[in-house]
Structure formats: structure tokens, C-alpha cells
Amino acid sequence: MGWAFYNVPCSDTNTSLHPFSLAKGLVTSGRNTCTPYHSSTVKIPFVAILRTNLHQEMNYFPDEVIEHIFDSIASHRDRNSISLVSKSWHKIERCCRRRVFIGNCYAISPERLIGRFPCLKSLTLKGKPHFADFNLVPHEWGGFVHPWIDALARARVGLEELRLKRMVVSDESLELLSRSFANFKSLVLVSCEGFTTDGLASIAANCRHLRELDLQENEIDDHRGQWLNCFPDSCTTLTSLNFACLKGETNLSALERLVARSPSLKSLKVNRAVPLDALTRLMSCAPQLVDLGVGSYENEPDTESFAKLLAAIKKCTSLRSLSGFSEVAPLCLTAFYPICQNLTYLNLSYAAEIHGNHLVKFIQFCKRLQRLWILDSIGDKGLEVVASACKELQELRVFPSDLHDEEDNNAAVTEVGLVAISAGCRKLHSILYFCKQMTNAALITVAKNCPNFIRFRLCILEPNKPDHVTSQSLDEGFGAVVQACKGLRRLSVSGLLTDKVFLYIGMYAEQLEMLSIAFAGDTDKGMLYVLNGCKKLRKLEIRDSPFGNAALLADVDKYETMRSLWMSSCDVTLGGCKRLARDAPWLNVEIINENEDNGMERNEEDEREKVDRLYLYRTVVGTRNDAPSCVTIL
Amino acid sequence: MEGCPRNRETCPKLLDLIPQGRKWYHEEKKNSDQEKKLELRLGPPGVDEDDRSAMNTETRNNIKQQQNIKKESEDKSIFSLNGNHFSPSNKTTHVPHISHKRTAPGPVVGWPPVRSFRKNLASTSSSKLGNESSHGAQINKSGDGEKQVELKREGMFVKINMDSVPIGRKVDLSAYNSYEQLSFAVDNLFRGLLAAQRDTSGGEGEEKPIIGLLDGKGEFTLTYEDNEGDKMLVGDVPWQMFVSSVKRLRVIKSSEISSALRFGCSKQEKMRN
Numbered sequence: 001m002g003w004a005f006y007n008v009p010c011s012d013t014n015t016s017l018h019p020f021s022l023a024k025g026l027v028t029s030g031r032n033t034c035t036p037y038h039s040s041t042v043k044i045p046f047v048a049i050l051r052t053n054l055h056q057e058m059n060y061f062p063d064e065v066i067e068h069i070f071d072s073i074a075s076h077r078d079r080n081s082i083s084l085v086s087k088s089w090h091k092i093e094r095c096c097r098r099r100v101f102i103g104n105c106y107a108i109s110p111e112r113l114i115g116r117f118p119c120l121k122s123l124t125l126k127g128k129p130h131f132a133d134f135n136l137v138p139h140e141w142g143g144f145v146h147p148w149i150d151a152l153a154r155a156r157v158g159l160e161e162l163r164l165k166r167m168v169v170s171d172e173s174l175e176l177l178s179r180s181f182a183n184f185k186s187l188v189l190v191s192c193e194g195f196t197t198d199g200l201a202s203i204a205a206n207c208r209h210l211r212e213l214d215l216q217e218n219e220i221d222d223h224r225g226q227w228l229n230c231f232p233d234s235c236t237t238l239t240s241l242n243f244a245c246l247k248g249e250t251n252l253s254a255l256e257r258l259v260a261r262s263p264s265l266k267s268l269k270v271n272r273a274v275p276l277d278a279l280t281r282l283m284s285c286a287p288q289l290v291d292l293g294v295g296s297y298e299n300e301p302d303t304e305s306f307a308k309l310l311a312a313i314k315k316c317t318s319l320r321s322l323s324g325f326s327e328v329a330p331l332c333l334t335a336f337y338p339i340c341q342n343l344t345y346l347n348l349s350y351a352a353e354i355h356g357n358h359l360v361k362f363i364q365f366c367k368r369l370q371r372l373w374i375l376d377s378i379g380d381k382g383l384e385v386v387a388s389a390c391k392e393l394q395e396l397r398v399f400p401s402d403l404h405d406e407e408d409n410n411a412a413v414t415e416v417g418l419v420a421i422s423a424g425c426r427k428l429h430s431i432l433y434f435c436k437q438m439t440n441a442a443l444i445t446v447a448k449n450c451p452n453f454i455r456f457r458l459c460i461l462e463p464n465k466p467d468h469v470t471s472q473s474l475d476e477g478f479g480a481v482v483q484a485c486k487g488l489r490r491l492s493v494s495g496l497l498t499d500k501v502f503l504y505i506g507m508y509a510e511q512l513e514m515l516s517i518a519f520a521g522d523t524d525k526g527m528l529y530v531l532n533g534c535k536k537l538r539k540l541e542i543r544d545s546p547f548g549n550a551a552l553l554a555d556v557d558k559y560e561t562m563r564s565l566w567m568s569s570c571d572v573t574l575g576g577c578k579r580l581a582r583d584a585p586w587l588n589v590e591i592i593n594e595n596e597d598n599g600m601e602r603n604e605e606d607e608r609e610k611v612d613r614l615y616l617y618r619t620v621v622g623t624r625n626d627a628p629s630c631v632t633i634l
Numbered sequence: 635m636e637g638c639p640r641n642r643e644t645c646p647k648l649l650d651l652i653p654q655g656r657k658w659y660h661e662e663k664k665n666s667d668q669e670k671k672l673e674l675r676l677g678p679p680g681v682d683e684d685d686r687s688a689m690n691t692e693t694r695n696n697i698k699q700q701q702n703i704k705k706e707s708e709d710k711s712i713f714s715l716n717g718n719h720f721s722p723s724n725k726t727t728h729v730p731h732i733s734h735k736r737t738a739p740g741p742v743v744g745w746p747p748v749r750s751f752r753k754n755l756a757s758t759s760s761s762k763l764g765n766e767s768s769h770g771a772q773i774n775k776s777g778d779g780e781k782q783v784e785l786k787r788e789g790m791f792v793k794i795n796m797d798s799v800p801i802g803r804k805v806d807l808s809a810y811n812s813y814e815q816l817s818f819a820v821d822n823l824f825r826g827l828l829a830a831q832r833d834t835s836g837g838e839g840e841e842k843p844i845i846g847l848l849d850g851k852g853e854f855t856l857t858y859e860d861n862e863g864d865k866m867l868v869g870d871v872p873w874q875m876f877v878s879s880v881k882r883l884r885v886i887k888s889s890e891i892s893s894a895l896r897f898g899c900s901k902q903e904k905m906r907n
Contacts, residue, residue, distance in 0.1 A: 134744035217749065247871070272872050296872065299811045327874055349752075399752060434746065461746050492747075518745070543744070 059088070067096040076101045095119060102126070103538075103563050105143060105167065106588065109621045110151035121160045122186075123148070127167035129566050129615055130516075131541055133191065136568055136613065138592065140628040143167040145192075146176070147626075153180035161186040161212075168192065174199030178206035186212035193219035197227045197246065204230035212240040214267075222248030229254045238262040242269035244293045244324060249273045260285045269293025272326055276301050276309060283312040291345075292316070294324035300331050314338045323347035323373075330358040340365045344392075347373040349399045356382050364389040375401040376413045376434060383417035387424025395430040396421060400461060415442035422449035430455040437468040438495055443477025447484035456481055457492035463519035463544070466496040473497055479504035482512075492516035502526035506533020514539040527551035531558050541566040549576030556584045564617035572614055575607030580616070581634035588623060589616045591632040794883035796824045797854070797890070799831055807877050813869050817847045820856060820885060847885065855888045 058066060070093055073079055083093040099122040102108060114120070127143020145167045152159050159181040169192045177184065184207045197220065203213065204227055228251050231238075238258070243250075250273045259265060259282050267290060268282065274295035283289065301309065309332070313319075319339045325332075325348055333354060343366045348359060352375065359374065360382040366372075369390040376398050378386070386393070398413055415438045422428065422445065429452050438460050447453075458478075467474055474495040482488060482505050489511055493501060497520035505512065506529035513536050521527065527547040530540065531554065540562065548571030559565060574591070581589040592613035623633050795802040803823045810816045821844040829841040846852020848869045856868040860879045868876070868883075 131744065131747075133749050134747045135750065136744045217751070249869075327872060400746060400748060434748070459746055463742070463745065516747075518747070544742075 063092055066092050070096055074099075098122060099161075100124070104617050104619075105145075105148070106624050107563070107617060107619045107621070110148045112621065114151060114155045114157055118155075118157070120152075120157050122163070123152070123159065123161070124163040124165075125167060126165045127192075129166075129541070129564060130539070131543070131566055131568065132166055136543070137615075138628065138630050139193070141592065141631060142624065142626055142628070144626060145169050146173045149173050149177050149180070153177075157181075158183055160184055161188075163188040163190075164192055165190040166192065168194040169199070170194050171196055171199035171202070175202040175206075178202040183209055185209050186214075188212065188214040188216070189218050190216040191218060196221040197223045197248070200243075201227035201230040204228070204235075205232065208232075208235070209237055210235065211237050211264075213238075214240055214242045215245055216242065218245050220246055222246050224248040226251055226254065228258060231258050233261070236261050237264065239264045240267035240291075241265065242267065242293065244269040244271050246271040246273075252278045256281055256285070262286075263288070265289065267291035267321075269324060270295045272296040276305055276332065280305070280309045280312045283309075283316055287312075287315040288318055289316055290318050291321040292319055292323070294322070294328070294332075296325070296327040300329045301335075306331065306335060309335045310338070317342070319343070321345035323350075325351035325354070327353055330354050333358060333362055337362070337365065341367055344368055345371040347371075349373040349375055349397065351375065352377075352401060360385045366390060368392055371395040373397040373399070375399050377401045378413070380413055380417035380420065383413060384420040384424075387420045390425060392427060393421075393425040394427050395455075396425070396428060397432040398434055399432075400434040412436055415439050418442060419445050419449075422446040426450065427452070429453055432457040432459075432492075434459045434461060436461050437465065438474060438477065439467045439469050440472065440474055440477035440480075441467075441469070443474065444480040447480040451484045452487065453481065453485040454487055455490040456485065456488060457490065457516070458494055459492065460495040463494070464496045465494075473500070475501040475504065479508075482508040487511055490514040493520060494518060498522050499526040499529070502529040506530050509534055511536055513537060515541070517542040517545055519544045521545045521547060524548055524551035524554075528554055531555055537561075538563045540564075542568070542570055544569040546571050548572050549579075552576050553580055553583075556580060559584060559587055559616060560618055562618070564615065566613075566615050567611075568613040570610075570614075572611050573607060574609050574611055577611055577614055578607065578634050586618055586620070587616050588619050589614070589634045590627070591634065593630050593632065790877065792880060792882050794820065794823065794885065796820075796828065796885040797887050799824060799827050801827065803827075805883065807880065812873055813848055813876075816868075817845075817856065820844060820847060820883075824885065844885075846888075850888060850891075853888060854885050855891060856883065856885055858883045 061069075066089075070079070070082060073082065076099070079093060079097060083090045094116050096119065097117045098119065100113065100117055100120055101124045102113070103126050105125045105127050113123075125145065125148060127145075128137050128141060131137060132141070143166060145164055149162075153176060160183050162177065162184075163186075167189075169189060174195055177187070179202075187203060187207075187210075195218075200213075200215075200220075203210065210231075231254075235258075239262075241258075241262075250271060252274065255270070255274070256278065259268065265286050266288065268286060269291070270279065270282070270293060272295050274282075276295075279294055283292070313335055316339060320342055322336060322343055322345070328351055330353070333348075333351070340362060346363065346366060346369055348354065351359070354377075356377045356379045359378050363369070363372070363374075363378075363382075364385050367389060370392050372386065372390065372393060372395070374397070378398070383398075386396075398417075400412070402412075413433070413435050415435070418431075418433055418435070418438075419442050421431075426449070428450050431453065432455075435458075438458065443458075466472055467477070474493075475498055478491075478493050478497070478501045482491065488509055491505070491509065491512060491514070493516070499522045502521060502525075505515065509515075512534045515530060515534070515537065517540075524547055526545070527542070528551050530537070531551070538561075543566075547567065552567070552572050553576060577589050577591060581587065591611050592615060594612055627633055790808045791804045791806050793802050794805050805816070805819055805823065807816070810819060825841050825844055828844065844852065844854055847854055847856040858866055858868055858876075858880045859882050860866050861881055862879075863881075865884075871879075
């Protein structure tokens with residue numbers, strides 16, 4: 001049985017607690033230990049559930065009451081735990097479960113999902129592995145949503161919300177979706193592909209109660225049709241519309257009419273084809289906007305247009321979140337000064353045109369900023385300003401702005417900027433930082449300043465780059481981070497790293513769930529330290545590192561506790577993968593080949609052939625049947 | 635599990651060999667420097683690794699990929715010759731292969747880990763012309779900043795030809811910021827010429843405005859040839875992306891679009907031009 005890796009504890013601590021608070025104070029456990037953890041939904045500290053006592057007490061309540069108690073528990077993991085307490089709880093929980101999250105669409109089948117959760121309203125599905133974002137996974141690899149929509153439609157599930165990430169979506173799927181669920185309200189597609197604006201037209205036309213259409217960074221074939229026109233005049237319920245990733249022209253009048261008849265619209269993110277004057281009109285008829293993504297305007301606006309824009313912006317007093325700005329003249333950014341002190345989220349990471357100085361001038365007034373996505377053109381000096389101005393900052397992402405220029409970029413960021421941020425922004429818990437150089441000393445300082453990191457992703461652009469002051473590896477720096485940040489859940493490492501950093505990670509990163517490794521380590525020991533040490537590890541992705549069969553095969557059971565493992569350009573061989581597939585039938589072991597021909601001929605000699613890309617994941621439904629020819633499933 | 639003991643026997647040897655792999659890498663790198671000079675490549679003769687500015691990004695990427703592929707195949711052949719030295723398994727032949735890959739100087743697939751649209755972002759911005767320079771708001775670095783601003787101020791002239799007009803013009807794309815402006819410019823450039831051309835067949839010297847260039851509704855349609863040599867319809871991509879990839883423009887009769895897009899025809903046109 002695939003999922004039986006939680007052990008519900010049976011220790012007896014306190015018998016006199018009210019069942020309601022006990023039900024809310026749940027414990028999830030690791031493989032063999034009982035580790036209390038705090039649910040994000042509950043403020044009451046946890047206690048161990050008494051399998052016998054609580055269960056018996058709560059059985060005196062009618063099912064509806066128990067359901068009501070369960071309804072207050074939102075976290076997927078807590079609900080998973082509830083369902084494991086007893087058979088009756090399992091039954092009650094599954095019938096009242098509304099939201100299901102499936103981290104790997106091939107781990108379970110649509111039929112089993114529907115069988116277990118017939119009252120499903122909201123489904124989140126993820127398809128391709130993370131490294132697909134960086135072109136390491138062939139387009140045809142899989143992650144098709146159609147079978148899911150088909151199954152849900154046939155079973156007449158009352159689906160209201162569908163959230164997909166890295167999945168292949170077709171126009172037919174969207175058409176089917178739009179016609180099958182009368183109460184469908186929310187479609188969120190992130191990093192998906194395979195559909196066109198025709199599919200969007202079906203959604204617009206047929207989903208009478210549509211509230212949210214959120215398209216984030218998808219590859220959409222823009223037929224420049226009239227999909228916006230397809231929203232019927234009766235559609236007035238939109239709360240969120242994001243089509244920033246569409247590349248073609250937009251029917252501006254249709255958009256303006258749509259926005260004008262959507263009084264509940266809180267989030268609007270337009271694409272590049274929406275010029276300044278249209279934006280002004282849109283903002284004028286939607287001053288209630290909370291979240292705005294602006295289009296692009298290459299020209300400097302003339303005085304009159306600028307004045308109109310400024311006036312419209314001043315009315316948007318609820319605006320908290322600003323993004324877009326691809327190809328934007330700096331003056332347009334200044335139009336947003338009137339509301340910048342209200343902003344909590346600012347994404348200028350597409351604004352390649354705006355010089356660092358302009359960015360800094362704007363950001364220094366955003367005193368309430370909690371999340372900032374920016375390009376490295378802001379520079380270390382700019383980050384120092386951010387550190388002194390944005391004391392509420394919780395999440396920072398600094399993206400590389402110029403990847404083709406090999407010259408020394410004085411405006412890019414270094415360890416200096418990172419240290420400044422850590423010193424000034426004490427609430428920082430998430431960081432993604434692309435830089436050209438780093439030092440151990442800086443990382444140690446950062447760790448000391450910000451022990452609250454949950455996500456720490458550092459990408460030094462040049463692989464294997466050592467500490468640029470001492471020329472040593474960065475093991476100590478990252479070691480300091482994992483040691484200080486006890487709540488670290490996600491880590492990406494880079495630069496010159498030996499096995500030692502993995503020893504540190506295995507020893508200290510107790511809450512680590514996702515680890516990304518590239519060009520690091522020396523021997524199999526590195527990977528073994530991680531697999532043995534990180535008890536909560538769910539996703540491990542490795543590229544270009546010398547880990548081989550010994551590490552892969554050392555603890556096969558470990559993979560049952562993880563969602564997936566990715567290894568590309570490492571030292572694992574076909575023979576090793578075959579052995580793993582034999583020993584672990586609950587895993588799908590996929591080999592992704594360079595070209596299709598490789599898949600067919602395999603003889604004994606080839607078992608020593610290194611595998612180019614390995615992707616394995618636990619599943620309860622066995623081998624999938626939609627794999628393309630470049631993928632071999634062992 | 636019977637497989638395991640066998641594996642365990644080979645594993646210590648594998649681990650023993652990996653530290654040696656480091657030394658290997660150094661030796662192997664030396665070889666490859668020489669190999670590099672002897673390799674076939676796409677660039678003009680005499681171009682080597684360091685002379686990157688001479689090539690544009692795409693050929694650079696192509697070359698790197700070719701080199702990487704070439705290196706891999708050559709490495710294997712070299713090490714198979716030496717294979718006997720390195721018992722017990724062929725694994726050792728792959729170790730330097732991996733370390734070599736790890737420090738490949740050129741762009742590596744999927745590295746750095748940014749989405750492709752972010753990579754495009756940078757390249758469209760670095761080729762941005764026009765307005766930005768007047769505000770000194772260049773992304774490009776302080777060192778070459780001034781020089782680059784100068785260059786861009788010179789303007790970006792591309793040839794533009796129109797069907798049935800034998801004489802071509804040149805248009806400065808840096809002077810415009812949108813397709814509409816360009817379309818207007820084309821009308822300005824060719825209205826008189828077209829009228830003169832038609833005038834020879836006798837009749838009125840009336841000048842008709844050239845409109846509908848972008849939406850396919852007019853008598854003529856604006857197309858361009860991009861840096862890959864392909865014939866493209868104007869208007870699909872954002873203006874700056876268009877400017878960074880356009881090499882020449884052509885105004886064709888809308889009725890001839892289907893024939894112009896046929897491969898054979900475009901090849902002929904290329905040869906003619």
C-alpha cells in the first residue's frame with residue numbers, strides 16, 4: 001500500500017482536553033517518530049491524539065458535528081492525518097473533503113481520486129518536474145490534464161476550482177471543462193502549455209459563474225482572436241483576471257467593457273498589448289483594484305496622458321500589489337508614486353528597461369513592502385536602500401538581468417547586497433538570489449541575521465565558483481545557513497561545494513522538504529548524507545553532480561517517503577536504475593533520453609551506460625501509459 | 635537481493651576512483667584545449683573561445699552545443715583507447731567526462747536556472763534602441779555604457795522594398811516605437827513612388843494612401859526578414875523584439891501572401907536579392 005508512512009502516535013499525555021480542541025491540535029509524524037508541528041491554521045499548541053480516548057469521545061457526536069470540526073481544518077496534511085486516525089474518521093473526512101492537492105499527477109489516478117473524494121470542489125494538480133522550467137524535460141513528456149477533466153466530468157463531480165502547474169492543457173480540455181461543471185468558478189494555470197486563446201474563449205463563453213481566470217507564465221498560442229469578447233454581457237462576477245502572459249494583441253474595448261461590468265474585480269493583470277491610455281481608462285473604472293499588472297509602453301507618455309494616468313492611479317487607494325512593467329519607460333513607474341506606500345507586493349522583475357536608480361527611487365518609498373521581485377540591475381547599493389526602507393520585507397527575489405553579457409557587470413548584485421538585506425530586513429523568510437559571487441563570511445552573517453528562513457535559494461551564476469575572497473568551497477557558508485535556520489523547508493545550493501555541505505544539510509536541515517543541487521559534491525557520500533539525514537525530504541533534484549548507483553540504491557525505502565527524485569547528468573547507470581525499479585515496484589522509474597532511438601536497443605553492455613536524466617516518483621497506480629518514446633519507464 | 639553483493643564489491647572501487655577523477659580532469663582539460671583549436675566550428679577562421687563579441691548569441695550557443703557534443707564523442711573515443719588502464723569497469727571513462735561537463739565554459743543547458751522568457755527579456759532589453767538612451771537609462775554597464783549609447787544614437791537603418799516599385803528605401807527603425815508609427819512611415823516613403831509607378835500606365839497622378847499594412851485588410855501587407863533569414867509577418871511580437879530581430883522589410887501585395895510564404899518562392903527571392 002503506497003501511502004502508509006504516517007504512524008499515528010499512541011502516547012498518553014492528557015485525557016481531559018475537549019475533543020474539539022484536540023481535533024484541531026493534530027499531530028503528524030515522520031516515518032517512525034512522533035514530531036509535533038504547528039499547523040498554519042491553528043493557534044492552539046499540539047498535543048498527541050489519544051487513539052482510543054479521543055476517538056471514543058468524539059464518536060458520541062453526530063457525523064455532521066464531526067464534519068463541522070473537520071471543516072475548520074484547512075491544511076491538506078492535517079486532513080490527511082485525520083483520515084488515518086480511524087475508519088470512521090476516514091469515511092467522514094473523505095466525504096466532506098472539498099479541496100484536494102495532488103503534487104504529482106501520476107501518483108494517483110483520477111478514478112481513485114473521485115472514488116475517495118466524491119464531493120470534491122477544488123483540485124490542484126502538478127505535472128512536470130521542476131526542472132522542466134529550465135528546458136530539461138521534453139515538451140511531450142506528459143502531464144496531460146485531459147484525463148482528469150474527462151473523469152471528473154463523467155463522474156459529475158461539482159468542480160468549482162482547478163489549479164494546474166506545469167501541465168499540458170489543450171483547447172479541447174478547456175472546452176470540456178467549460179461545459180461540464182455548471183458551477184465552475186476558478187481556473188488558475190501556472191507554467192502550463194498546449195492551449196490557445198480559443199480555449200480561453202470557451203472558458204469565457206461557457207462558465208457562467210466564473211470568478212477567477214489566472215494565467216501565470218504559460219505558453220499560450222495567441223490566435224489574436226476575440227476571446228475577451230466571449231465573456232457574455234451577463235458575466236459580472238469576475239474577481240480576478242490575469243492574462244499577462246499572452247503575447248498578442250488584445251481587444252481593448254472588449255476588455256474595458258468587461259472591467260466596467262465587473263464591480264468585484266480585485267485583481268487585473270494585463271498583457272503587453274495594453275497601452276497606457278487603455279490602462280488609464282481601466283483603472284478609472286476599477287478603482288477598487290487590489291492587484292494590478294500593467295502592460296508595456298515603450299514611449300514616454302506625453303504630459304496629458306501622464307496626468308490622466310496619475311489621476312486614475314490616485315483613486316486606486318486599495319492597490320496593494322503591482323507587477324508587469326515589461327518594456328516600460330521609467331516615467332511610467334513614477335506615476336505610481338501616490339500609492340507606493342500602500343504596496344505590499346511589487347514585481348519589477350520584468351522591467352529590464354528601468355535603470356537601477358529609478359528602481360531604487362521608487363522602492364525606497366514602499367515602506368510596507370512584504371514581497372519584492374526585482375532584477376539585479378538594482379545593484380548592491382540599491383539593495384542597501386531596500387534594506388533600510390522596507391522593514392516589513394518577508395520575501396525577496398533578485399533575478400539576473402543580463403545573461404548574455406560576459407563583461408563585468410558593475411550593476412549586478414554580490415554578497416554585499418545579500419548581507420545588507422539580511423541586516424535590515426529581519427522579517428525575511430524567503431529569498432531567491434542570483435549573483436555572480438559569494439563568500440562564506442557573508443553567508444554566515446546572513447544566517448546569523450535571519451534565522452527565520454523558510455526558503456533559501458542562492459544561485460551563483462558560474463557553476464563551481466568558490467568563495468571569491470578565500471577561494472575555498474562554500475560548504476561552511478551553507479552549513480551556517482542550515483544550522484541557524486531551523487525551520488528551513490526549501491534550499492537551493494550553488495558555487496563550489498564538496499560532500500561536506502551535504503553532511504551539514506543532513507545533520508541540521510531537519511525540516512527540509514525540497515533540495516536543489518547543481519554541480520556540487522564529490523562522491524556518493526554527499527547524496528547519502530542527505531537521504532539519510534533529511535527526514536522530511538519530499539523533493540530532491542540534482543544535476544551535474546557525481547552521485548551514482550551506490551547513493552541511489554542505498555535506501556530504496558526512502559523514496560516512498562518522498563514525492564520525487566530527479567537526477568540528470570549524474571553518475572547513475574541504466575543498470576542501477578533497473579535494479580531500483582526491480583526493488584521498488586511502488587516507484588515509477590523514468591529514464592528520459594536525449595533522442596528517441598536510444599530507448600529501443602538495450603543490451604548487457606549498455607547497463608553501464610550513464611543515464612542522462614532520471615526521474616522517479618512514488619505512485620499507487622503503476623506505470624503510466626502516456627509516456628512518449630523518449631521516455632523509458634523501467 | 636542477489637544483485638547487491640556484486641554491487642557492493644564494485645562500489646568501493648568506484649569511490650576510490652573518483653578522487654583520481656579530479657586529477658584526470660586537469661589532464662583532460664589540457665588535451666581539450668588543443669582539441670578545441672582543431673575542432674570544426676561555425677565561426678569565421680581564427681575565432682577562438684575568448685573572442686565572443688564577434689559572434690552573436692545564437693551562433694555562440696550553437697557553437698558551444700556543437701563543441702560540447704563533439705567533446706563528448708571525442709572523449710569517449712580517446713578513453714576507449716586507454717580503457718585497459720582503468721579496471722575494473724568502464725565507469726572510470728565517464729568520470730572525467732562528468733567533471734569536464736561540470737566546468738564547461740560555455741552556456742550549459744538549463745543553466746542558470748531561469749525561465750526562458752527571462753532570458754529573452756535580457757536580450758531584448760540589451761538591444762533596445764531609442765528612447766532609453768535619451769534618459770541615460772541604459773541597463774548596460776558603466777564600462778561600455780557611453781560607447782553603447784553612442785552607437786545606438788546612430789539609428790538602425792534597414793532596407794525596405796515594395797512590390798511593383800523598383801527602387802527601395804531605407805528606414806530608421808530607432809525613430810519609431812510602434813508598428814503604427816512604422817506603418818505610417820512606410821506610407822510616407824512609398825506613397826509617391828507607388829503613384830509614380832502607376833502613373834506610367836497613364837491616367838491620374840492621384841496619390842492613394844497606403845493603409846492596412848498590418849491587419850491584412852489593405853492592398854499591401856508589411857513583412858520582414860529576420861535574423862534567421864525567415865520571412866515573417868510584421869506585428870506578431872512586441873515592438874522591441876521585432877526591432878532586435880529584423881534585417882530588412884518588404885511591402886508585398888496582400889494577394890500574394892500565400893505564394894510569398896511558399897518555401898520555394900522565398901528561396902528564389904533570397905537568391906534574386
